[in-house]
Amino acid sequence: MSQATERIHELVDKLNQYRNEYYNQDAPSVSDAVYDRLYDELELWEKDTGIILSNSPTQTVGYKAVSSLEKVRHDIPLLSLAKTKQVSDLASFLKGHGALLMLKLDGLTVKLVYENGRLVEGSTRGDGEEGELITHNVAAFRNVPLSIPYKGRLAITGEGFIHKSDFERLKGTLTGSDGKPYRNARNLASGSIRCLDAGICREREVSFCAFNVLEGLDEFEDSRDSRSSLLNILAEFGFDTCPAIYIPPDAKADHIASKIQKMTDFAEFLDMPIDGMVLRFNSFSYSATLGRTGHHYNDGIAYKFADDTYETVFRSVEWQTGRFGEIAPVAVFDTVEIDGCGVSRASLHNLSFIKGLELHPGCRILVSRRNMIIPHVEDNLDRGSCQDMAPKACPCCGHPTHIYSREGDRGRTIKTLHCDNPECGSRILHKFVHFAEKKAMNIRGLSEATLGQLIRIGALKSYQDLYHLDRYRNEIIALEGFGEKSYENLIASINESRNTTFVRFVVAMDIPLIGRTASRILDGHFHGSLRELRLAALDRFDFTCLEGIGDIMSSSLHEWFRNPDHLLLWGSLQKELHFENGLDAKASGEENNMNGTNNKFAGCTIVATGKLENFTRDGINAKIISLGATPGSSVTKKTDYLICGEKAGSKLAKAQQLGIKVLTEQEFMDMIAS
DSSP, X not given: OOHHHHHHHHHHHHHHHHHHHHHTSSOOSSOHHHHHHHHHHHHHHHHHHOOOOTTOTTSSOSOOOOSSSOEEEOSSOOOEEEEESOHHHXXXXXXXXXXXXXXXXXXXXXXXXXXXXXXXXXXXXXXXXXXXXXXXXXXXXXXXXXXXXXXXXXXXXXXXXXXXXXXHHHGGGOBOTTSSBOOSHXXXXXXXXXXXXXXXXXXXXXXXXXXXXXXXXXXXXXXXXXXXXXXXXXXXXXXXXXXXXXXXXXXXXXXXXXXXXXXXXXXXXXXXXXXXXXXXXXXXXXXXXXXXXXXXXXXXXXXXXXXXXXXXXXXXXXXXXXXXXXXXXXXXXXXXXXXTEEEEEEEOOSHHHXXXXXXXXXXXXXXXXXXXXXXXXXXXXXXXXXXXOOOSBOTTTOOBEEEEEXXXXXXXXXXXXXEOOTTOHHHHHHHHHHHHSTTTTOOTTOOHHHHHHHHHTTOOSSGGGGGGGGGGHHHHHTSTTOOHHHHHHHHHHHHHTTEXXXXXXXXXXXXXXXXXXXXXXXXXXXXXXHHHHHHHHHTTOOGGGXXXXXXXXXXXXXXXXXXXXXXXXXXXXXXXXXXXXXXXXXXXXXXXXXXXXXXXXXXXXXXXXXXXSSOOHHHHXXXXXXXXXXXXXXXXXXXXXXXXXXXXXXXXXXXXXXXOEEEEHHXXXXXXXX
């Protein structure tokens, strides 16, 4: 036996041992990082030698069930996905097809089967071909519907998991099958889902998130090929679905990386344990053409966070005041080299996060760079005491600080430190930074450093002052790093921003919770009229009647416009600007100029169904947006038009039932032309 063959046998034996510990004993002896490294080595040896053993973990998923639970074979194999730790691999994977970026929840994959509207079977994934029946425990999950309004056979998969805060509460009182405390929420979830006593499972607070449809929902013809649409249908049936965000076909690595960070932050807010992301094509028909290997399906790829953590010593907390007055804590620790970069600071998010880590100066901590980008404090190795390090005064202006509590997801209390001084220099600076950002007034070249200099010389007290910097021409030219040319470039950039849009203006106003998406919705409804928006808010207009605007956002609009200072700013700043009509984006590669008085669709909600001749699904939605309308995913009372193509399904019947105007694709095009 050659050295290479011996190594292959050695790796297969080791990996199968670790898989047994992970899947059947809930007590892994090695970290995910060690397992992944050995797995990658085995794949390389197999590729180089052509030797693949029948029991190689690269050819199977999970480990054969050996517990006393009844076995069940999966009609459709529950395989895994290929894995990567490189964001560039995700961009390459798209190959011109749109996909969903979903949270990779850190728990146990579960399959649920419904017949005639009732839950009839729950099972674990097991080795992908055979799992264990856990129907008795599914009824003890926190959020699984036992009956649904769908009467056909429905088979779905999802993740059973335990929220991080629940694990922190439970971990000190429970032990695994090896008699040792559970090391993480995943191990506890796995053991709880596979236990024999449903009462124990109920006590463990297991939750479920659906992420795929295996069988059923064929009646929903106009949604059956869209993964996102089917997840929306599951949500309508009462399921919690795995949070996801759409990634366009031509997305680059930096775009995907930003979405990964956004989803990671969202998981933190939801208190969900994750160990990466999953990128999976949105089209089921395209997915079906890609096939599978013995180990994984080819229609998706799993992105795993780098598990490497580095020990260092925590020294102190720096506090930074943001534009809304929240004072963000930043950990300062001994510099540690991660991926070739020296790291000595990381966000601590809020006071509750600090308390949860039990941080105190001099303690040993583990830090990482999540997504190989964002420094993060992962753990405290010297727990036992927590020192109150929150300052009594704002680090910028010296104003007394206050602690505010808000309710996070699932009733968790999140405490944050605030400066309530509206004249705080840091708050003012960050408000100007937001105002000048690309998504707002888009003032090119106006950096935070430059804004700080302008504020210090007294040139900026309000947003309007930006458009009258000629009053301070000599002082600005005399600033360090400035000169005649720099001044002229800055003024030119500011003057360019005078030509703006409804959306940019509303975003720049920094109304809490009203970002670019909400501003587009408001633009569509009020036909680009800032006056109509102001009057509606003052008249207590119910903004929740607009699809995409919720109760909290509606209240935020009402509260913002009740402030006399805000109304003064709203009116006076408009005098400095010139507004273009319509939306500010190129929704379909052409300038949007369709929001004039002849546009019948501006402000409407339009749903498209069936196969269209001239548009893809993304294309018709882009066209709807370009008309100043809102594309809908389902037919409701708020829908104004339904565009029907060939093989229109249940949406047509519902539209007819509700008396909604139905258009053929040609009628839709004729109305645009007229």
